[in-house]
Amino acid sequence: MNNRIPVLEIFGPTIQGEGMVIGRKTMFVRTAGCDYSCTWCDSAFTWDGSTKEEIRQMETEEVLAELKQIGGEYFDHVTISGGNPALFTSVNELIDLLHHHHIEVALETQGSRWQDWFLKVDDLTISPKPPSSGMETDWSVLHNIINRLKENNISLKVVIFSRGDLAYAEKVHQRFPGIPFYLQVGNDDIIEKNPDQLALYLLEKYHWLIDQVVASKTLNQVHVLPQLHALVWGNKRGV
Amino acid sequence: MNNRIPVLEIFGPTIQGEGMVIGRKTMFVRTAGCDYSCTWCDSAFTWDGSTKEEIRQMETEEVLAELKQIGGEYFDHVTISGGNPALFTSVNELIDLLHHHHIEVALETQGSRWQDWFLKVDDLTISPKPPSSGMETDWSVLHNIINRLKENNISLKVVIFSRGDLAYAEKVHQRFPGIPFYLQVGNDDIIEKNPDQLALYLLEKYHWLIDQVVASKTLNQVHVLPQLHALVWGNKRGV
């Protein structure tokens, strides 16, 4: 059995910039590959072939060794991100190994396919993609995933770029009432090199998103958040 | 029995800008009065006499009526803030009334005194004040409070202005391991009128705080957060 994981980067410690554990001190393991190709993907380098030669097929023990080497005694939480880490059954072993070492695990996936190890993730974010992504949600798959995770510590997250995305978010929230729901400002300027300019631009968009949510009766039990890492580091990778 | 609460302002819906429910859509009820007088208090108007004539002694039913009048059907969460709302036993009835109307309640207090109604708060933040505040922590009172709340949904939060505050935060975290722990950037420029300038300044300080936490072995199981409302609205009141 192949227990290797295609890893693109391992970095940290830093903070989780978004979603249900926003601000949490964490290390990152980024897997390569995605079954989606969102128009605005901020990690397109994980699937567009541009970083192909950086991908390493790693054993779970190697991943842990590198985490320890980089992070030393300065972490107790690991975020597995992508791409879509849900492509790999082998993530199961990585989660077990991390738990064995008393390390908590957070993970985000778009909800396009199920893995049994979802049940073991400490902080699981399911982030279905809104219309502006160009992707289509398979509602039956999503319903199945959420149903099986109802008793777990999960959240739903939708990134918002447009009014159409907001309508989609309302629909998701209505389909899954009671599941903690996060709205996130989309970063549609992944070219801007000046972090100050980008921060002010994203704060303006965040302000707009708050106004929209305040004015919606459907969106009451929600959290509205920016991406803190984009506010602090701009479009820089690996921080 | 006096069931009135001294209320300084009721506003919203907006988002909670800090702490364990950061980003949550909420209404605010701000009580008047504090047993502390922190040097950098950003709501000194609640206790320094400057807004004395705005304080209303309100019945809990009046508070709910005003929340409904302002917030309509656009909220299901209320944050009770201060000053120090823990000065008033009458907050008990307000919490019961809000729960009766299926409204969740968040509350923050510095941990200087106990109230039995702490046990009913859905999201309770205890925020002991670090040395830069000029206040002294009564550790026995704080330990007693945390012990009685262990099974509840609480968090500890420390605002950081200086290295001395960071050392204090490490001490708090070590005294109460396992209690979700939040570090927050202090806003030491409550005069700045230009929100863009303030936002960039606070992001710089946030970056500094992240760096400090990343470099601390003691501060692993922590969340590091800015104040989102200060980033979006600057030093404006009532948003």
Ligand code: SF4
């Ligand atoms: S699902 Fe995520 S990683 Fe995949 S293309 Fe969309 S944004 Fe990028």
Ligand code: SF4
């Ligand atoms: S405890 Fe809070 S409200 Fe009271 S003086 Fe300190 S910062 Fe201000």
